[in-house]
Amino acid sequence: MLSLNQSPSKLKWFVILFASLIGLASLYYTNELVDSLADREQEQIDLVAKAQELVVQVEDSLMLNFLVTSILQGNQSIPMIIADGEGNPSESRNIKFKKNATEEEKDNILREYLTSMKAARSPIEVKVSEEWKYYIYYENSTLLTQLKYFPYAQLSLIAVFLIFAYFLFSSSRRAEQNRVWVGLAKETAHQLGTPLSALMAWVEYFRADQSVEEEILQEIEKDIARLTMITGRFSSIGSIPDLNSENVLEVVEGVTEYLKKRISTKVKLTIRASKNAKLYALINKPLFEWVIENICKNAVDAMTETGGKGSITLFFSSDRSQKQLILDITDTGKGIPQSQIKTVFRPGFTTKKRGWGLGLTLARRIVEQYHNGKISVLKSEVGKGTTFRIILATSE
Ligand SMILES: Nc1ncnc2c1ncn2[C@@H]1O[C@H](COP(=O)(O)OP(=O)(O)OP(=O)(O)O)[C@@H](O)[C@H]1O
Ligand SMILES: [Mg+2]
Incomplete structure (x- = not known):
């Protein structure tokens, strides 16, 4: 690890x-x-x-x-x-x-x-x-009594000082890490911009040429669209993102449509909603799509070990006051051992050979810092599956 x-x-x-x-x-x-x-x-x-x-x-x-x-x-x-x-x-x-x-x-x-x-x-x-x-x-004598308690007072002072120093140190370190990766994301988006617009111009050039098959051009266009979307995500995470009131179910549908074409047909993806569930929330579309994609990809990975077969269910509901949109993402994968449930969101934590351990860190950052929401492991059982829960404030 x-x-x-x-x-x-x-x-x-x-x-x-x-x-x-x-x-x-x-x-x-x-x-x-x-x-x-x-x-x-x-x-x-x-x-x-x-x-x-x-x-x-x-x-x-x-x-x-x-x-x-x-x-x-x-x-x-x-x-x-x-x-x-x-x-x-x-x-x-x-x-x-x-x-x-x-x-x-x-x-x-x-x-x-x-x-x-x-x-x-x-x-x-x-x-x-x-x-x-x-x-x-x-x-x-009072002197003796005071002297007796003096080391304890001294120790408490040292402890308070240490705790204070630790928090100062770790928060400044965190702020620095934040600056580095936010800067990196912004720079990447910026650098990708130029070749992307060049590629789009090339597609138009070849289309005018007629000698290149339209089908090939459409495939290239899809890849360009995907690259543009990734660039959009990188640039959104590098600045304070705009939030718009969106139908979250529709946004999620868009992601699953995209994923269905790319994952094994043995995995069944379903979206359901409880009756009267509130579906609108203030979100940044490209970033929220990223969250769903990360969680679904993890779910698919969790099923590959058990033959790659299973299902992912995205279930929408609201709390009683209708102020919260609740999205539960349940998979039938290998599950997370109890001892790891708290660690999965930590940067760098991965159990995969080729994983970076960043997917859930990013998801938490997007949900909690940019959307003021909550993301957690609702439940997980080894060998049975896992449910992640996302809570957002409803907007309509
Ligand atoms: N649905 C799930 N079922 C079982 N384990 C999971 C699930 N989701 C996450 N995990 C565990 O949490 C770890 C961290 O997930 P995270 O998405 O942060 O990183 P990763 O998938 O390993 O790498 P990457 O950076 O490529 O996403 C995973 O390696 C896996 O062990
Ligand atoms: Mg992942």
Whole structure:
């Protein structure tokens, strides 16, 4: 199978891998940092506890108070509450209260904090004497907490950046591809124009001559007409095509008449329409004919493997509101495996030896971008057949 975008996809995986490595490295580094900071905070708390045990041996109560407050104030970052054995808070540090909070409100907040601190880790016991013990409750400093979440924030940012970059990259690549193939189509149409008009002039020249059989001239004229039609398609796809309200069934009939003469007689082509089906839609005739031709040719190809016998049915109907023209093209070919149903419209996807994998890409582009319609595989069963569905807005 041919794939037109092999190397960019490799690059994509490389970028993703590289970004993940950066992410993991940053996660690892920050984790190390968090661990060492947590150790230091633990040491600081231990130190506070030890100092308090020593301090209470000081006799002078004024002095004691002074020392306790200084030790507590030495801690600038770790939220800490000192409470007795029954969980009544007496002192706190680095806990934020509302402005103008009353003593009662402060006490309530402290108790709430105590409960959550208690749940997170056991407090440090400070044993002053056998009867007099108190407890230091604490939690991670805000710095430590922030640092813990930092790598995740960082990773999310990298991810957002990558997604953004990817979309930017792929859409600019798509725009470039579009320009190339639209330009190519236009140029081809332009180049074909001159020899075509020359050929038409030659036919007229030979007709005047009388020595050339009329039948041969008519055959040449048919080929010229076909070439003109192809040129018309190429030039329509290279510019914004005109849309006209047409009877789509009649347009499709024109295509099938043309195809019938060229495909095996073992393939039966039928057009049907449901009662009251709306048949008019705004279409560009040469381009829409191209779509039908591509789909029917695929259907014929799908039958060659099974002996080339089968039928293609083109069925017209409308939705209930009559706003949509629905065309279902059903064949009795080999079917599309479930795993390929989504891939058949991809440029370059083909299962044929001499296929380009462009027929359905073109069909989708014509239906969806130039006609604002929809094309999809309605259903397909391996060994039984496939139905493609085209939906257009009705115009009358
Ligand atoms: N009616 C169908 N039944 C079974 N398989 C189909 C049918 N239509 C399309 N496919 C599958 O989808 C693939 C892509 O179709 P597409 O028309 O885009 O390219 P292609 O026919 O292979 O080449 P080309 O560019 O010449 O049209 C086909 O190769 C075939 O495997
Ligand atoms: Mg095809």
